[in-house]
Amino acid sequence: ERELLEKPKGDCFIIPAAPVSRSAHFRAKTSTKSNAHVLVEFGLSLCNLLLTKERCKGHEFEPFLDPFVPVFKNCLQSRHVKLSTLTLQCLHRIFHYDLPSVRENIAEITEIIFEILHKYASAGLGKGDNFDLVLAAFKAMAVVVRDVKYHKIANSQLKTLLLYVEQDLNNNDRQAIAFTLLKAILHRKMMAAEMHAVMRQVSELSVTSELHHVRVQARSVFNQFIMNYPLKKKVDSHIAFYVSQTKYPIQSGRESAIEMIQTFINNFPIPVLVQYSGTFLVTLGAQMVNEEVSECRKMIASCLTDMFKRLPRPDSDSLFDMILVWLEDDKILHRQLAAQVCGLLVTIEKSTFQTRLPALLPVLLRQFERNQSQPGQYVLLKTAEPKDQEKDHHLFQVYQMLLKICSCCPSFLQETKTVQILSEYSQNLLSYPHEWVRLGAAQFLGFTLASLDAAHLSRLLLSKETEEGYLYSAPASGLKSLTLDLCAQLDPSHAKTELAEQVIKNLLFVARVLQSVPKQSEEKTVNLLWLVKCLRRTINAEIIKTPAHVTLRTAVFKWIAAVVSVLEDDAVSSVAHHLLAPLAREMRTADTDAALKQLAKEVSTMLKNKLGIETYTSILAAIEQSADVRKAERKRERAQLAVTDPEQFAQKKIKLNERKKESKKRKMILMKGKGVKVKKRKVVEFDDFELI
Template sequence: MVTSQVESIRKKSSQILLQFLLDYHISEKRLQQHLDFLLSNLRYEHSTGREAILEMLHAIIMKFPVSIIDEQSQMFFLHLVVCLANDRDNRVRSMTGTVIKLLVGRVSPRSLQSILEFSRSWYLGDKPHLWSAAAQVLGLLIEVLKDGFQKYIDSLLPVVRNILQSAVNVPTNKQVDLPNDGTISSWKEAYYSLVLFEKIINQFPRLCFRKDLEDLWEAICELLLHPHLWLRNISNRLVACYFATVTEDCKGNLELRQGTYILMRPSGLFFIATSLCCQLKVLQTDAAASDLIFQNLVFSICTLHSFLGKNEYKDRDKFWSTLEHDEQGLLLKAFQQLDSRKGKNIYLSLVSDISDQEEESQRYLVISYLLKTMGKISLHVEDMQMKIIFNCFKSVSPKLIDPSRLLSPEGEVDCQSFAYHMLFPLYKVCEGFAGKVISDDVKQMAEEVRGSISKVIGMQSFVQIYSHIRKSIKSKRDKRKQEEKVIAVVNPMRNAKRKLRIAEKHKAHKKRKMMTMKMGRWM
């Protein structure tokens, strides 16, 4: 049942053993020996054997009398928790969680209370190596007990807060790359605590809006840029859950009540959007994670734009400069995330009384800056990130570019600015000025998004903006060529090195193109 690598043999052996244990009269000592054998093999070297053991335990818990399960519950529970915490196989861990939930649902209230106390004592205790396992078990208990778990939540949330704040401080203290076990476990504790918190708010959505949890949500936003991928992904899920809960709570009156929600404040929305833009600089391989980035980015941009459009402070000097100190600090941090060199200057131009940027409404400067940054990022990343950004442009353009606002001079300037920043990277991709090889599907998507934006702003405005982009790029190219000619005369050595670099680049491009053609023929 355990050692065989043939699935049919393992299943047949399991059926025979289960039938023997159920129908054949054996002593308690003999039964205990069989159960001990099964539990000891949860550490078997091959995952197929461990899966067979878990299937057997699942069947035993389902079919054995409740009295026997109750008697063996603590032993089952402890061995299963060890397996859940230490096993490296995802399928085995998932099966272990299923067996634990079944066990919790089958035992008597007295045994259930014992399991609860064990789990809570591990999580509330001062032994960090138990926190991640305890968080996983508590999450499973929430799934089983549902509303019955509510009375235990208040005792757990302070621990969740402390663990998350410690995880936020790890990158700041530059401890991420340390090879010690404490650093490795720190992200695990934070990750499984976030999974626990996710299950809590899924079961009790109103907890999202508790005032005493605002610092916890701030920590979650900080973790959007944590070095570990799992923490970034779970933070994205929680932010999406928060947005969905707010939308449901507001019932169409989002602009009237969003000031009461911690993540719906302008600086919070901008910080989330900039964090997601920074995530886009890293290659995304998970489709679900990419969808969450897209969803959260679209929501944060559109909601921020809606807030700025309906805010009573039409002049940005009376709005951005009146933000509270902590919100201004978050705003500055968001700008510096996107551009460490110029971010502070842009922030100062936004909150100061004097600005040299008169060509567009300063009220929407943060939106324009986001769109411009996303466009720049799209030209330096892989296809998947590029598709996310272009899809964002397609989704936000109808919300940002309101045809009714095109009738007013200020509104027309804003809408043209938004359209320009979105169309600029699309023009480069569609017209072959991206500076790299663009796949056919990305180019096709860019053309579709370009067509979608042209329908939103109208053909006349589209032609005007597109022509302006073409002239701008041509002007830059002409200026660069003129500078190259001057360098060729003034500094021939530098010009020769530049030509060698270009030749190497063209050679590499030709090699990639040939390889792509060969791969196409082979496939």
């Protein structure tokens, strides 16, 4: 019994214990296929590299690639995600080859790809191995749809793909995949009931997306859809959508909608464009008037320009009739729109627009009759604060159209009666508060004056005769009124470079007319001396009121240069003293603007060459002497004032010291951190080359 008890008992388990080594550790089971996928992955990587680098390009490699297709099909069913991803990347390249094995296995491969998408293409997937697998599957599927034309995708499979596309369009990380696949579907012109819903989403994305490249992709896809599919009446809804989005609150969305409309205008067949031309004109024109952003306005104008370029002449005539109706409308915004669109039409048709002038000119004259301000001789400039913005914009657009007509249809200026009426309206509008309107009026007067014969007008002025036409009907009073109205634009407090230069160009014509008018004893007689004195008063006003600004002085100096170049020697000599005096002042003053001083030197050189050295030197010496005399007189008057009226003298001295302090503070601020200040001399002497 003791032996039985001491005998070890047997194991109650049926399965024997696993053998152990000497160290009492279990031995792991091994298999020859455990790491086989690593070798397969390496082989697929090599194959993908060769295909990507196009090392197997050419028909001679097709027999070597054909046996790989069944292997790729088997690898697609691997449980290792990395293998499936590499296989799809290889198939993405293999599908471009016309291989017998591909034709045999394409249906099965397509089914496997759909199974992968069904298993892994879940919403919210954005990174990781599964995302790479889905990305490769979509790319491979896109190639199958686009390039493998001998294989037809089933309708159920197409619906599945559209479902995935619609899902991915809402995911910023996968929108590129969706657009690639959708482009492939559109390329094959496949159609399903779900296609319209997907394309509506694409159209909305082209406007609402915050990413520029997404909007560009969406516009490209939608344009491909609307141009390649027979949509019939559904085109109306798509165009209406994009037209309505020109009022989208965000600028990027409006710009995208306008670009899409411009794509339609440039790509639609002519009959289709004619059908929608009226819609585009009305909606885009209204938005161009109401748009606040200049970039959007320019884009809309570009759309209308492209439309007018493509439309045949009979269809443009119908749109022009609409423009004429708008020009006669009671609402000023409609008239503004018509003027702006008509200006676009002028720039496109150029000289052929001449045939439309008989119908346009009577309506054009009525635009000024409605906006006619109270005429006033020798117009004084009013305040530049516009009270009626719509009226300002309307007149500005009318003048822009009128200037384009003058430029593109020069024969229009031969319409004597019409041009005379328009010129008189323009001269009255030189008193208009808004600067743009005054500039347009001055520019139109420039075209009118350029069409007149200065010599003939001068003869009429001397003989006191009259003819029909602007200025011809009243040469003396007309020239005086025009000169004073133009000089009134040269106000130092409101001087703008563009307006000042246009006024100077117009006054050059006046100088050409007045050069043959002799001097008379009366100071206010209209002649060249009177004109030069008017401009000298303008220079003095700028020096007194706004000495820091040089706009008017620059413009007048350019006028002097033009006068010296254009007028005859006798005419220049008669007013040489008054022409040289402002130039001499700027050349001798040290604190003059550098550019203005250089301009004064150049103009004085021209005057010296015109007059001759002796005449020029004598006139300059007289000017210098007169300036020194006036300076001495002012100094003597100040000294006398200290004796006769000490209180007033003290007040002037206090004001002078205050101005010096303020000037010193400004100079210290400007010179801060710029090194040592160099003291400027108040007066500099002419060097020999400037005097001679």
